Amino acid sequence: MNLLSPRSVLQEVAAALPPDCREAVIIIGSLAAGYIYFRDDPESLIQTKDVDCMLSPHIKAVPAGTAVADSLFAARWQLREDEQWGRPGTADTPAEQLPLVRLHPPGSSEWFIELMVSPPAAQDNDAGHSIRTDPHNPGKQYVRIATERGYFALCSFGYLSLVEEQPILTEFGIAVARPEMMALANLLHHPAIGQKTMSGLIEGRQIKRSNKDLGRVLALAYLAMEQNEDALIDWPMRWAEALKQRFRGDWQALAARAGSGLRQLLESPSDLEEAGHTCASGLLASRRLTPQQLRIAGLRLLQDALVPLEAMARQ
Amino acid sequence: MSRPLTGGLTSRSLKNDIGYEPDACWREGGQPVWVEVKAGTHSFRNVRASLMGLAYLLANDPQSRALLVLPDSRITEERLHAEVRLAEQSLRPEVMQRLSLVLGKDHGYLGLPPDLGKDFRDWLDEVIERESPEGAKPRQFHYAIVEVMLHQWLLGKEPVTTDWLMKTVGCSYPTAARALEKMGHAIVRRTDRRAVLRGFPGEEWARLVSLSDEIRSTARFVDRSGQTRSPQSLLRRLAQLGRDDIAVGGIEGARHYDPNIDLIGLPRLDLSLHCPGRRVDWGFIERLDPALERTEQRDAPAVLVVHLVRRKVSLFQSGADGMQWADPVECLLDLHEARLESQAKAFRAFFEKHREENLRHEMNGSGGI
Numbered sequence: 001m002n003l004l005s006p007r008s009v010l011q012e013v014a015a016a017l018p019p020d021c022r023e024a025v026i027i028i029g030s031l032a033a034g035y036i037y038f039r040d041d042p043e044s045l046i047q048t049k050d051v052d053c054m055l056s057p058h059i060k061a062v063p064a065g066t067a068v069a070d071s072l073f074a075a076r077w078q079l080r081e082d083e084q085w086g087r088p089g090t091a092d093t094p095a096e097q098l099p100l101v102r103l104h105p106p107g108s109s110e111w112f113i114e115l116m117v118s119p120p121a122a123q124d125n126d127a128g129h130s131i132r133t134d135p136h137n138p139g140k141q142y143v144r145i146a147t148e149r150g151y152f153a154l155c156s157f158g159y160l161s162l163v164e165e166q167p168i169l170t171e172f173g174i175a176v177a178r179p180e181m182m183a184l185a186n187l188l189h190h191p192a193i194g195q196k197t198m199s200g201l202i203e204g205r206q207i208k209r210s211n212k213d214l215g216r217v218l219a220l221a222y223l224a225m226e227q228n229e230d231a232l233i234d235w236p237m238r239w240a241e242a243l244k245q246r247f248r249g250d251w252q253a254l255a256a257r258a259g260s261g262l263r264q265l266l267e268s269p270s271d272l273e274e275a276g277h278t279c280a281s282g283l284l285a286s287r288r289l290t291p292q293q294l295r296i297a298g299l300r301l302l303q304d305a306l307v308p309l310e311a312m313a314r315q
Numbered sequence: 316m317s318r319p320l321t322g323g324l325t326s327r328s329l330k331n332d333i334g335y336e337p338d339a340c341w342r343e344g345g346q347p348v349w350v351e352v353k354a355g356t357h358s359f360r361n362v363r364a365s366l367m368g369l370a371y372l373l374a375n376d377p378q379s380r381a382l383l384v385l386p387d388s389r390i391t392e393e394r395l396h397a398e399v400r401l402a403e404q405s406l407r408p409e410v411m412q413r414l415s416l417v418l419g420k421d422h423g424y425l426g427l428p429p430d431l432g433k434d435f436r437d438w439l440d441e442v443i444e445r446e447s448p449e450g451a452k453p454r455q456f457h458y459a460i461v462e463v464m465l466h467q468w469l470l471g472k473e474p475v476t477t478d479w480l481m482k483t484v485g486c487s488y489p490t491a492a493r494a495l496e497k498m499g500h501a502i503v504r505r506t507d508r509r510a511v512l513r514g515f516p517g518e519e520w521a522r523l524v525s526l527s528d529e530i531r532s533t534a535r536f537v538d539r540s541g542q543t544r545s546p547q548s549l550l551r552r553l554a555q556l557g558r559d560d561i562a563v564g565g566i567e568g569a570r571h572y573d574p575n576i577d578l579i580g581l582p583r584l585d586l587s588l589h590c591p592g593r594r595v596d597w598g599f600i601e602r603l604d605p606a607l608e609r610t611e612q613r614d615a616p617a618v619l620v621v622h623l624v625r626r627k628v629s630l631f632q633s634g635a636d637g638m639q640w641a642d643p644v645e646c647l648l649d650l651h652e653a654r655l656e657s658q659a660k661a662f663r664a665f666f667e668k669h670r671e672e673n674l675r676h677e678m679n680g681s682g683g684i
Contacts, residue, residue: 222542229548289541296540299605 002110003045006034012105013051013113014172018071022173024064026054028116028163030216030283032176036168037223037283047285050102054116054177055154056164061117062145065154068115069101069147077103079149080112088150095132095142098153117143117154119161121246139189159185165242179220180235180305181242186213187306188254190261193271203281207274214265215275218294219283221301232304239305240312255313259306266298333375335368339442340379341435347379348431350439352446355387359398362390366402366414373410382427386419386443395426419443423594440592456486458530459626460494461519464502464512466630466644469666474503474511485591485627515667524651528613531624532595533652535617540606543618546584552603553586554638560589561599562631564622564641565649566658571632571640573665578658585620585649587641589629622649 009031014022027035029052038044055061055068079086085099101115119141132142139158144151162185163177170176190210197206224231239258243251265271269291276294279287289297341348349372351365362385369381390398395418403411418425424436431439463483467475475483480491495502501516523530538544546567553561563571565585570576588595600607600619607619622645624630630642641649643666650659 225542229542229544230551287541292539293541296606297542300540303602303605 002049003047004031004034004111005042005045006031007039007042009051009111010035010170010172010174010176013053014170014174016072016075016077016105017174018067019173021064021068021071023175024055024057024060025068025174026056026163026167026177027174028052028054028160028177028182032182033179033220033223033283035170035176036179037227044286047282049111051111051113052116053113054118054160054163056118058118058120058156058161061154062143065101065115065117065143065145066147069103069145069149069152072103072113073147073149076106077113078106080104081109088147088152090151091146093151095144095153098142098144098151100155101145101147101152115152115154116160117156118164119156119158121161157185157189159188161246162188162242165238165245178238179224180238183217183220183235184239184242184258186217187258187262190214191257192261193264193268202278205274205277207278208271210261211265211271211274212278214261215278215294216283217262218275218297218301219279221305222279222284222287222289222294222297225297225300230304232301235305236308236312239309252313255309258309259302262298262302262306266295266302272298333368333371335371337369337372337381338446341431341438343434343438344431347376348435349373349379349381350384350442351381352384352386352443353388354385354443354446356385357389359390362398362416366416369414370402370406370410373413374407377409380413380415380428382415382417382439384417384419384424384439384443388418390418392418392425399426440594454526455530455625456484456490457494457497458523458526459484459486460491461498461516461523462644462648463626463630464495464498464510465516465520466642468512468515469643469670471670474505474509476509480510483626483628483630485625515663524648527622527648527652531622531648533623534597534621535610535613535615536600536607536619536621537610537615538604538606538618539608540604542606544604544606546582546618549584549603549619550638553599554636556599556602557637558599559631559633559639560629562587562589562624562629562639562641562645564645565620565653566655568641568646569643569650569658569662571634572643572646573662576658576662576665578655583617583620583653585622585641585646585653587622587624587629587631587645589624589631591625591627595623620649620652622652 010027013027017025029050030046030048031051034044034046038046055064080102082099085102087099089098102112104112133140141156142153143156144153162181165178165181167175167177190213192210193208194210196209198209198212202212221232240251240255243254247254265275272291272295276289276291279289279294337349337351339350341350349369351369353361353365356362362383365383369383373379373381395416399416402414406414415426415428417427424439427436460480463480464475467473477488477491477495480495481488484491495510498516498519501513501519502510503513504510527533550563550567553563562568563585564587565583566576566578567584603619610617624645632640632642634640647659647662650662
């Protein structure tokens with residue numbers, strides 16, 4: 001993975017986008033977190049290779065995704081080399097077998113942008129495009145887009161709509177997701193420590209997907225507390241509002257189980273160690289936390305945010 | 316408290332039969348439970364003598380069971396188990412099955428049979444309180460009385476009776492009278508026998524300061540997170556707990572009384588925990604911050620320091636926001652303990668300056684003087 005300046009990457013991505021599409025873009029993942037927590041420190045770089053770029057709202061995702069992809073192709077962004085997914089599909093290719101839009105900026109292969117789409121809400125059923133669910137990964141969905149280079153898919157995950165809640169507009173005209181919403185999406189995505197591993201190695205090690213994503217939650221909590229020691233106290237109220245907004249009928253059930261995966265992680269030294277490894281290879285690369293410190297960050301998150309959220313769900 | 320002995324063995328027959336009588340007997344649960352308390356003992360000779368006494372009793376009374384309880388003992392859990400094994404090798408199984416050795420620790424009891432429920436534990440607390448403190452910790456009572464007398468003096472309160480002292484501290488008349496007598500010329504007696512300090516008791520105070528860690532069972536907690544929470548953050552969390560047995564002391568408590576006290580930034584938070592009974596519930600520490608870990612190192616950079624207030628009446632002051640504030644004497648001790656000598660001197664001078672005025676106007680309970 002490469003060390004990137006969050007501001008520089010955001011600036012480059014924003015500059016390459018058609019101006020009228022910028023407001024449809026929310027940057028998520030480590031770049032968003034890096035921008036939020038390190039933007040005032042020009043020395044702070046983040047270790048990542050992908051820039052996740054979500055198109056929102058869902059109903060505008062297909063035209064926006066097509067426009068963004070075409071615009072990037074026109075600006076000589078290159079498809080990421082990949083034996084299986086390095087070529088566009090055709091009109092006959094099923095959506096789940098289409099490549100994702102993963103593009104390198106011109107002249108650089110250090111990082112790539114990946115276009116994603118916000119999950120459909122109930123009212124998006126008549127959005128005019130079909131949504132295919134990944135048969136091997138029920139939480140993952142695909143939407144087909146037709147670009148000048150051929151057919152691609154935009155993917156989405158079950159709780160990704162949470163990052164659409166009050167994203168933070170950057171000075172470059174595109175928005176970044178709020179850290180607490182990214183954390184909640186990851187928490188809900190992993191109600192337990194699963195056995196599924198990441199497709200690639202992280203710093204030479206195979207890591208469980210849930211450990212990587214829940215490790216990200218711990219990193220976000222740690223960085224939030226670094227900025228403001230009581231920051232997590234504000235999270236449960238925002239989480240509850242977002243859940244009510246996005247999952248009205250289910251919000252209490254979701255809130256009640258939001259902490260279950262994290263609790264499992266904190267009780268399992270081997271899983272926590274894996275999570276720590278991903279943190280040390282990513283957002284917390286310069287912090288080098290001990291497993292004990294990472295665990296404390298998790299306990300504080302439980303105490304300040306998840307237990308109060310669970311209490312709200314019971315009321 | 317010990318119930319009257321009815322049926323089975325009586326106190327008189329015990330004395331006659333085995334020449335020994337335990338401290339108390341619980342008869343609420345069907346099977347009588349005899350209890351012998353050996354407070355503060357570290358001697359195995361004492362432990363074994365008591366074990367033998369209880370074994371004689373159980374051999375004479377097959378219907379009952381017995382506990383030997385060791386509060387405030389330095390005997391370790393491991394050593395306790397070893398002692399039990401030795402007893403098992405020497406005593407008849409039907410006796411040993413009914414005999415338990417129990418360690419009383421701050422957080423509760425080790426070795427207490429689980430079938431003895433909460434009512435029994437509450438009763439056992441009372442028995443231990445009755446049997447142990449004055450015998451085991453006379454010094455603590457003495458200094459508790461010094462603290463209370465100083466509290467009255469600093470705040471310009473009226474002289475007090477020995478009875479009031481007994482009730483405030485939770486000690487017996489002889490203990491209170493002995494403490495006042497030991498303070499000698501530092502005490503002035505009014506014609507009605509009420510007592511008050513003549514002035515600031517310098518020598519007693521110096522001794523109290525030097526012993527304050529031990530007297531107040533001071534516990535220090537350090538941060539293990541790498542992201543130390545500020546005392547203000549801990550205070551906000553304390554306020555959310557809504558506990559009236561925990562009060563803020565130290566520099567923050569001193570500032571409650573004297574807002575002009577000179578110190579930039581809070582180096583740590585001092586709390587006073589009121590626990591007149593034996594058991595200390597440390598559960599609130601994790602609620603304040605899961606990163607806090609107790610340390611025995613006095614020079615460790617403690618984030619939180621907790622001092623136990625063992626007297627019967629806490630003398631805490633309730634703030635308008637529900638926050639409890641430790642009394643000025645506790646705060647003054649905290650400042651000395653934190654090596655904030657100039658602040659301690661200024662804080663004491665503040666009270667001495669206002670003392671005359673305080674004699675006329677008692678503190679109104681909302682902070683400040």
